[in-house]
Amino acid sequence: MVDLLSIGAGATQLYRSALTTVSNNIANMNTDGYTRQVATSEQNTPVLQGGGYIGSGAHLGNITRAFSEFNESNLRNSSSELGTQDPMIKYADRIVDVMGSDTSSLSGAFDQFFSSASSLSSDPASGALRNLFLRDADGLAIRFRELDGQLNNIEKETQSEINLKLTSLNELGKQLYTINQQLAKKTTLGEQPPNLLDERDGILRDMADIAKIHVKQNSAGTVEVRLDNENGTSVVDPLRATVFSATFDAAQPGTVGILANVYGVAGQTNSVTGGSLGGLLNFRSQVLAPTMSGLDALAVMTTTQVNAIQTTGVDANGERGTALYDADVANTGAAGFKLLQTDSSKIAAAGLLQISANAANTGGATLSHTQIAAGTATPNFTLNFTTAGGYAIGGAAVAVNANGVFAYQGINYTVTGTPANGDSFAIGLNTAGLGDNRNMLLMARLQDKETYADGRSMGEGYLDLVRTAGNTSALAKISQDALQAVKDQAVIAKDKLSGVSLDQEAAELIRFQQAFQASAQIIQTASKMFDSILGIR
Amino acid sequence: MKISNAQLFDSSIAQMNLKQSNVAEMQAKLASGKQLVKPSDDAHQAALIQRLNSAMQRQDVFERSLDGADSRLATEETALMGAENLLQRIRELAIQGSNDTLNDADRNIIAKEVGHLRDSLFSLSNTQDTSGNYIFSGTAVNNPAFVLGGDGAMTYQGNQNQTSIDISETRQVAINRPGDKVFSSVARATGGGGSESIGFFKVLSDFSNALTTGNDAGLAQGLTEISALTGDIAVSLADLGGRMNTIDSQRDVLADTKLRYQNLLSNAQDLDYATAVTKLSAQILSLEAAQASFAKISQLSLFDYIR
Numbered sequence: 001m002v003d004l005l006s007i008g009a010g011a012t013q014l015y016r017s018a019l020t021t022v023s024n025n026i027a028n029m030n031t032d033g034y035t036r037q038v039a040t041s042e043q044n045t046p047v048l049q050g051g052g053y054i055g056s057g058a059h060l061g062n063i064t065r066a067f068s069e070f071n072e073s074n075l076r077n078s079s080s081e082l083g084t085q086d087p088m089i090k091y092a093d094r095i096v097d098v099m100g101s102d103t104s105s106l107s108g109a110f111d112q113f114f115s116s117a118s119s120l121s122s123d124p125a126s127g128a129l130r131n132l133f134l135r136d137a138d139g140l141a142i143r144f145r146e147l148d149g150q151l152n153n154i155e156k157e158t159q160s161e162i163n164l165k166l167t168s169l170n171e172l173g174k175q176l177y178t179i180n181q182q183l184a185k186k187t188t189l190g191e192q193p194p195n196l197l198d199e200r201d202g203i204l205r206d207m208a209d210i211a212k213i214h215v216k217q218n219s220a221g222t223v224e225v226r227l228d229n230e231n232g233t234s235v236v237d238p239l240r241a242t243v244f245s246a247t248f249d250a251a252q253p254g255t256v257g258i259l260a261n262v263y264g265v266a267g268q269t270n271s272v273t274g275g276s277l278g279g280l281l282n283f284r285s286q287v288l289a290p291t292m293s294g295l296d297a298l299a300v301m302t303t304t305q306v307n308a309i310q311t312t313g314v315d316a317n318g319e320r321g322t323a324l325y326d327a328d329v330a331n332t333g334a335a336g337f338k339l340l341q342t343d344s345s346k347i348a349a350a351g352l353l354q355i356s357a358n359a360a361n362t363g364g365a366t367l368s369h370t371q372i373a374a375g376t377a378t379p380n381f382t383l384n385f386t387t388a389g390g391y392a393i394g395g396a397a398v399a400v401n402a403n404g405v406f407a408y409q410g411i412n413y414t415v416t417g418t419p420a421n422g423d424s425f426a427i428g429l430n431t432a433g434l435g436d437n438r439n440m441l442l443m444a445r446l447q448d449k450e451t452y453a454d455g456r457s458m459g460e461g462y463l464d465l466v467r468t469a470g471n472t473s474a475l476a477k478i479s480q481d482a483l484q485a486v487k488d489q490a491v492i493a494k495d496k497l498s499g500v501s502l503d504q505e506a507a508e509l510i511r512f513q514q515a516f517q518a519s520a521q522i523i524q525t526a527s528k529m530f531d532s533i534l535g536i537r
Numbered sequence: 538m539k540i541s542n543a544q545l546f547d548s549s550i551a552q553m554n555l556k557q558s559n560v561a562e563m564q565a566k567l568a569s570g571k572q573l574v575k576p577s578d579d580a581h582q583a584a585l586i587q588r589l590n591s592a593m594q595r596q597d598v599f600e601r602s603l604d605g606a607d608s609r610l611a612t613e614e615t616a617l618m619g620a621e622n623l624l625q626r627i628r629e630l631a632i633q634g635s636n637d638t639l640n641d642a643d644r645n646i647i648a649k650e651v652g653h654l655r656d657s658l659f660s661l662s663n664t665q666d667t668s669g670n671y672i673f674s675g676t677a678v679n680n681p682a683f684v685l686g687g688d689g690a691m692t693y694q695g696n697q698n699q700t701s702i703d704i705s706e707t708r709q710v711a712i713n714r715p716g717d718k719v720f721s722s723v724a725r726a727t728g729g730g731g732s733e734s735i736g737f738f739k740v741l742s743d744f745s746n747a748l749t750t751g752n753d754a755g756l757a758q759g760l761t762e763i764s765a766l767t768g769d770i771a772v773s774l775a776d777l778g779g780r781m782n783t784i785d786s787q788r789d790v791l792a793d794t795k796l797r798y799q800n801l802l803s804n805a806q807d808l809d810y811a812t813a814v815t816k817l818s819a820q821i822l823s824l825e826a827a828q829a830s831f832a833k834i835s836q837l838s839l840f841d842y843i844r
Contacts, residue, residue: 029541029542029543030543036541092577093577094577096576096577096580096583097575097576097577099576100576100577100580100583100584100587101575101576102587102590105587107587107588107590107591108587108590110591111590111591111594111595114595114598115594115595115597115598118598118599118602118703119598119601119602121602121702121703122601122602122605122606122702122712123605123668123670124700125668125669125670125678125679126668350676354696354698356696356697357697359734360734362724362732362734430676432676432677432680432696433676433677433696433698434676434677434678434679435670435674435675435676435677435678435679435700435713436676436698436700437676437700437701437702441701441702441703444703445703447595448706459588459591460588463584463587463588464584466576466580466583466584466587467580467581467584469580470576470577470579470580470581470583470584471580473577473580474580488548491544492544495539495540495541495543495544496538496539496540499539499540499541499542499543499544500541500542500543501539501540501541501542502542502838502839502840503838503839504539506838506839506840506843507839509843510843
């Protein structure tokens, strides 16, 4: 039986619900993750009366979320990609700031070291300059260790941040598993409470910030989540949430083992890409590890080069120099860059050899030698020349080539000029050469020496480390700008559908208010009609 | 297209934050006067600045080396000029002493003066620089160049090494001349047709002896040998002059180089204030525009018109 009263009553109920939904939208306009809700009305089943169907009003169909899975997954993917850049920029910039600043950079320490070497070379007998050189040599060692410490701090920080991200991911997985269980109680998506679905989507967005995920939604609204793509490691499936953990190897900061415990046994997973976690892994493998190993290599190179010079010279006591820096740096890296000498008289500023022409020499020949390789034994011999026998050392003839060059015990000597019969040269340790600066000149010139295989000096090699980290950060900044635009688009697209606009709600409010008033009028009319019937006398 | 209120607020806030941080960054640049507030602003530029700083410091080091060499060579110059004058006087005395009209007493007086002059030369040969280094000892700078033996002979105990220092990336200058080249030896013929090397002070002693003993051959030989010694001092002075010229010309080169590096460094690191201030004004204007438009737009609401 269709009557105005029941149509009116049904309609007022419908519009009361619609108004409630609009009010709810307005109330939740600032709620994070809220999806605008829409009350839909449905016609009541018409009633056949006489020759035709008479409509019997409307009732509330459903309250649905204004939601598009496509928009939502776009947003998730774009925020995964955007999130990758942030740790890269943050930490690579830290490296550049530490290694590139005037106060903590190795460049300054190198400059200071070579500047002191140069000063000492201009007055090698000066005890004050020797002490300055020793101080700056120690300064260089300290700077190496400090930089290593800074990089290690960054290593530790990223390590704990990775652990933190994995803890969040595990927590989100657990929450999602619980929500899945709630959702599984109903069979269709339409029956699910909107707030539960909002909560589900919020968790998925949080997960996507950590790592790129692939989401598969079942008919009831439950979701299965995998890392990266449909074949990636499972994060949440209908039966369980995976527990992730990480292992670190101090010797290899570039490689981080992400372990996924899906079925009770933790196994390595390689499907972590994107998100802040992916960004952290990228930073460690692309920036941190090369920088750390670059610094270690530079420490070894500096030690080797400086020691090679120091050990082929003579110190202030007239003794052959011993290593300035600890050669164990080859095993310990920059952390073990250490000054061995504490006595400034041990600095080998003088050249290794004293070549003395016999005072009785009458010829015009002079003898010189080329640079001496590290590890060469100190020679001690006399070179004699006779017109009849040519050059000889200890009675044995020495072959001198056309350029006057001969090699003896690993050192090349050059005779310039013409000797006279009976001339001799004594070659031995340069014991009385306090004012000799030959070795310290070599030390000062080390600044420009092309010590890297590709012809760079040590200072250039260091600046390249800074530049490389800076390049990665600059690239990441460019990507970030581009990806921010993509994410902004995704947010706008989602918002267009799911966001709450007060203007829209105001219009809806008016619309449903008017409809409600009209429905109430229906009841009024029905009442009047009833009164008119009753009023018949 | 629908814009939700949350979206409107969020994007406006993000925009204003961005503009705020631009203004703050420019303010920091203006305050520091540098193009880069921190190295990560531009790693390449930062690396360039470090390299230029290194180069500048190198030039400072070379400048200090030049100063050091200057003072060392000035000491050497004083000693050599003194030695030349003394030797010149000895030579005059040698010519005077060769004069047949002199009697023994006159010659003895001359011999006395030669002895004193020789002692002065001896003390000049052991000149020390400001750091206490014996400048004529070769590299054995901690020992006097010449020592007075028990027999009254003065022998060279330095070595023959010359010390060079770097005064530019490619240029070196010697800062000493071994004493045995300055206070040089002469070759004196021996009876058997050969020759022997006679030390500087021995020549003077022999001459002094020849004066007291009235040995004419000895006097003639002394005159020749003293002339040779004077010649060697003159050579030493010429050599010194050459080295001082090198230092002077290098000073000019250094000044140019420093100026060039200073310009490069200034270009790389100093802020162009005119541009920066203009930029700051533009940024402030754009921030104000964003604030003003947000204030207007955010007031628009349909609810205001529902009565």
